[in-house]
Amino acid sequence: MQISKEIVSHTGHLARLHLSDDELELYSSQLNKILEYIEKLKKIDITNIAPTFNVLNLKNVLRVDTVRPSLTSEEALKNAPDKQDNFFVVPKVY
Amino acid sequence: MNKFEPVIGLEIHIHLSTESKIFCSCSTKFGNSPNSLTCPICLGLPGVLPVLNKKAFHYAIKSSLALNCQVSESITFDRKNYYYPDLPKNYQISQYGTPVGRNGFLKIKNRSSNPVKINRVHMEEDAGKLIHDQNGKISFVDLNRTGIPLIEIVTEPDIYSPDEAYDFLQELKITILYLEIADCNMEEGSLRCDANISLRKAGDKKLGTKIELKNMNTFKGIRQALEYEIQRQTILLEEGEKVTHQTRLWDPLKQKTTSMRSKEDIHDYRYFPDPDLLTYEISNKMRNKFKDELPELPMAKRERFKKDYFLSEYDADLLVRDKFIASYFEETLKFHINPKAVCNFLTSDMVGVAHEKKIKLSNIKLTPKNCGKILNLVKEGLISIKTAKELLFDLLNYDIDPEKYIEEKNLKQMNETSEIKNVIETACKENSQAVTDYKNGKNSALKFLVGQVMRLTKGTANPAMVNKLLNEKLNKEEGK
Ligand SMILES: [Zn+2]
Numbered sequence: 001m002q003i004s005k006e007i008v009s010h011t012g013h014l015a016r017l018h019l020s021d022d023e024l025e026l027y028s029s030q031l032n033k034i035l036e037y038i039e040k041l042k043k044i045d046i047t048n049i050a051p052t053f054n055v056l057n058l059k060n061v062l063r064v065d066t067v068r069p070s071l072t073s074e075e076a077l078k079n080a081p082d083k084q085d086n087f088f089v090v091p092k093v094y
Numbered sequence: 095m096n097k098f099e100p101v102i103g104l105e106i107h108i109h110l111s112t113e114s115k116i117f118c119s120c121s122t123k124f125g126n127s128p129n130s131l132t133c134p135i136c137l138g139l140p141g142v143l144p145v146l147n148k149k150a151f152h153y154a155i156k157s158s159l160a161l162n163c164q165v166s167e168s169i170t171f172d173r174k175n176y177y178y179p180d181l182p183k184n185y186q187i188s189q190y191g192t193p194v195g196r197n198g199f200l201k202i203k204n205r206s207s208n209p210v211k212i213n214r215v216h217m218e219e220d221a222g223k224l225i226h227d228q229n230g231k232i233s234f235v236d237l238n239r240t241g242i243p244l245i246e247i248v249t250e251p252d253i254y255s256p257d258e259a260y261d262f263l264q265e266l267k268i269t270i271l272y273l274e275i276a277d278c279n280m281e282e283g284s285l286r287c288d289a290n291i292s293l294r295k296a297g298d299k300k301l302g303t304k305i306e307l308k309n310m311n312t313f314k315g316i317r318q319a320l321e322y323e324i325q326r327q328t329i330l331l332e333e334g335e336k337v338t339h340q341t342r343l344w345d346p347l348k349q350k351t352t353s354m355r356s357k358e359d360i361h362d363y364r365y366f367p368d369p370d371l372l373t374y375e376i377s378n379k380m381r382n383k384f385k386d387e388l389p390e391l392p393m394a395k396r397e398r399f400k401k402d403y404f405l406s407e408y409d410a411d412l413l414v415r416d417k418f419i420a421s422y423f424e425e426t427l428k429f430h431i432n433p434k435a436v437c438n439f440l441t442s443d444m445v446g447v448a449h450e451k452k453i454k455l456s457n458i459k460l461t462p463k464n465c466g467k468i469l470n471l472v473k474e475g476l477i478s479i480k481t482a483k484e485l486l487f488d489l490l491n492y493d494i495d496p497e498k499y500i501e502e503k504n505l506k507q508m509n510e511t512s513e514i515k516n517v518i519e520t521a522c523k524e525n526s527q528a529v530t531d532y533k534n535g536k537n538s539a540l541k542f543l544v545g546q547v548m549r550l551t552k553g554t555a556n557p558a559m560v561n562k563l564l565n566e567k568l569n570k571e572e573g574k
Binding site: 014015016053054056058059060061062063064065066067068070071072073076077082084085086087088089090091092093 | 112113114119120121127128129130131132133134137145146147148149150151170175176177178179184224225226227230231232233234235236237362364367369371372373374375
């Protein structure tokens with residue numbers, strides 16, 4: 001599969017990134033190189049191998065359902081570019 | 095006959111009633127001040143590690159089993175990517191490839207031999223809450239809800255009318271409540287439902303173009319939104335127009351749906367496995383343990399009540415609708431023999447009194463034993479049904495023996511002929527005009543006199559005897 005400039009532009013839009021023409025060019029060529037490498041990997045026979053979701057040999061790691069103190073709203077909002085009445089404030093989105 | 099047949103699917107999100115969030119230890123409490131229940135994990139700050147809440151995991155398995163799903167042997171979590179300010183990580187941790195449950199079903203009213211098919215039950219984290227500023231260009235974000243554990247239940251497109259959708263939701267809600275894993279409170283958003291609906295020519299196999307419906311806040315609203323869509327789409331199709339795939343919002347005030355302005359490419363979520371979370375295995379042993387622990391579910395209980403206690407569908411449904419009442423009913427039957435009498439007493443009188451006194455059913459202190467005693471007193475003619483209702487009112491909040499109580503309060507029904515006759519004499523003397531009226535053929539005067547006798551005895555006189563004795567007296571005098 002070829003990663004066209006359109007695909008990069010669409011993916012950029014989904015992540016709310018504005019990409020210049022030069023960037024589209026650069027990223028599509030980089031992404032195509034990555035995919036070429038994946039094509040190589042695809043040649044390996046993995047018929048009987050289960051997918052590896054995680055390299056740690058751990059299973060069923062769970063926490064007990066107990067409440068611990070949260071951050072204060074002041075702390076939570078500390079890095080917010082805009083805030084009001086303990087809310088994060090963002091541009092209106094539909 | 096209708097030319098078009100609706101095909102409906104539902105997607106239900108339910109908050110699991112855990113103390114803490116699904117991947118962090120923040121409280122799930124509702125109604126806290128904005129952004130006071132967050133931490134680096136649910137804020138999606140870099141470098142943090144989510145760890146699954148054991149209770150949420152178990153609750154999800156229970157719900158899958160109760161909905162007759164095949165439970166996966168092992169599950170993983172996936173990232174559902176979308177960019178919206180209610181989601182600080184820009185992805186939601188959800189499940190894509192390995193939901194907890196698959197291929198389930200739920201029996202509903204009128205479809206017990208053809209239950210509604212359930213596609214999947216999976217776990218995910220809730221997003222935050224956005225409040226849009228009506229006038230300005232900004233929105234306010236509260237992330238307290240971010241990370242509250244949810245199960246999402248997705249049905250197959252296997253529902254064929256708005257009424258069936260309503261019945262399904264009722265049955266699903268009661269079933270989940272029986273499991274005691276969620277409170278399903280729609281007002282607080284702990285149960286939310288989206289629907290999709292398409293129309294096809296009656297008899298066609300192929301599905302029509304699907305419309306997705308959002309923003310319904312009550313089960314009634316869901317039924318209304320679906321009814322509206324059937325009308326709207328029928329008109330389009332009859333005029334030879336096409337239905338275009340879109341998401342529409344239900345407006346409960348205008349009672350109509352409107353197309354949602356959305357620039358987002360729907361369903362472009364680019365799911366991939368979340369490397370932060372490990373695999374969770376669900377062994378046979380674990381599955382069987384949870385299966386054995388499932389309570390008797392509403393549909394089975396309803397059937398058993400009908401069969402064992404000779405109750406109508408209607409009565410069985412009233413009892414089973416609330417798990418507490420259903421078990422209270424069976425406990426009371428250990429002390430009073432007549433199921434129909436207990437059913438009526440509980441579903442109309444007790445529920446009514448509890449509502450009036452604003453007592454939660456599960457907090458009622460009157461024991462089933464004492465409740466049975468009240469009904470026995472009525473059966474033995476020692477108190478009237480009216481007194482029984484008054485006892486309910488007085489004793490609902492107490493563990494007091496009703497036999498002793500009526501003794502102390504002199505509430506015993508007056509069954510002695512001589513006693514009642516005395517009161518009748520007084521009533522007739524005090525109301526001689528009514529006696530004359532009756533003798534002049536005004537039958538309603540008798541009813542008035544019965545009422546006076548009941549008043550004088552504070553309702554304890556046996557009404558049947560009062561009627562009989564008063565009739566005898568008045569007609570005898572007339573014969574003189
Ligand atoms: Zn948190």
